[in-house]
Amino acid sequence: MIHYKNKEELELMRQSAQLVSKTLGMLAKEIKPGIQTITLDKLAHDFIKDHGAEPAFLGYGGFPYSLCISPNEQVVHGFPNEDYLEEGDILSVDCGVFMNGFVGDHAYTFEIGEVAPKVKKLLKITKESLYKGIEQMLPGNRVGDISNAIQTYCEKEGFGVVKELVGHGVGRTMHEDPQVPNYGRKGTGKVLKEGITLAIEPMINLGTDKVRFHKDGWTVTTRDNQYSAHFEHDAAIIDGKPTLLSTYKFIYEALGIESDEEEPFLYKTFA
Template identity: 40%
Template sequence: MSVELKTREHIRGIRKAGRIVAACHKALSRRLAPGVTTLEIDRFVERFMLDRGAQPAQKGYKGYPYAICASVNDVVCHGFPDAEPLEAGDIVTIDMVADLNGWKADSAWSYSIGKTSASTGKLLKAAKDAMLEGIKKAVPGNHVGDIGHAVQTRAERHGFCVVPMFVGHGIGRSMHEYPDVDHMGPPGQGVVLEEGMVITVEPIVTTGRPDILIGRDGWTARTVDGGWAAQFEHTIAVTKDGPIVLTRWD
């Protein structure tokens, strides 16, 4: 399998989609509160994208029925939005992909609902720090294994586990492109990073064991032991000047 390298023009197209995703996450950070439902958030995100000329790329992907994934507490990813009100103390991860003029950008963010407890804050910091450490390694000449090693090392230093089943990926015209980007493993292995690659770094970090189960809907993944999970994800371009985050908003 070969890597599709993007031109500067291609990266500009992905960045434009990324700006919509970033603006949407920023808007969500002010809307998410106790009593809000993830189904309401799903409708908000879809309308937000459509009003800006973009499409929610997840909706209809392999039959997925919603514009977002909304993963609460022990759901690690791919949770279905529903009408259950969020409660103070919950963690919810909102994952979205915008398609603008055929170019896609992907970002997930974990939000604490209401006042953040010390334990929740520690988990959120660990997951975000792990993502940021992985992004630092996304430079030409490194391997995807260098990203995974940095992610895993940072998460475990905080005392948490990385869920190995779900990985980052290339992105561009398609939501998932080659190569996969593992979030753990030894450095110096895997595909060599090249200028023009656009990938996601999106580790899922959990308070308990990394083992997961897939629900009857065929999508919802949750921890076996009930441990809570957090995930942060950016779409980034690999350039000679270092990684460029195309979905930055915070």
């Protein structure tokens, strides 16, 4: 069953999502060659707790960390560890918090120093596909319209769209209905309505779309060991329009990036 939110609930959800955004922004200053990913996990854990929230991933289904940290060929759900980041790596950081009775859950893939041009293009197209999907969050559209927009945009560039992992509804729990695949046909799936809240998250591979699930029960990697990118936003339909609850602005402020990509989807405070 899909749980639609009223504007008071949406404001509480936005606050949770924004704390994730601030956590990712804090981490953006630390993500560089020579840092251990377990250090990033501890920083995020303490930051979330210091802001009166709980790390939503820690203990979820037995997951043992506060962040999913997935470098290079890891698609999602990677474990933080004592390995050092190196020049040319990429790093997907997926973060969740529980605050105000609601979950915030979103992700960003960072470049570590200078990355190869083909990898830079992978990140660019994956992030752009996220917004292509969000554009389809309109009343009367269907989940398949989101899915198809992401798939079409990425596959025309020759990238592999992961099929085994999907986005999802989000709210009082981490995973709500409906599932939101990154592939599909227009006009199929659940109808989108005012107050729906979704975590849309393209997971796109440089090569094959095929993935491997590891024995730890969590880590997912590409079958051909080529790089994978992952970007995720929490979004809602508010007043008939697709609206972001999360933001990358704190990341961009930390990295000195100028962007107007979120302008069409800005949230307004409700009186």
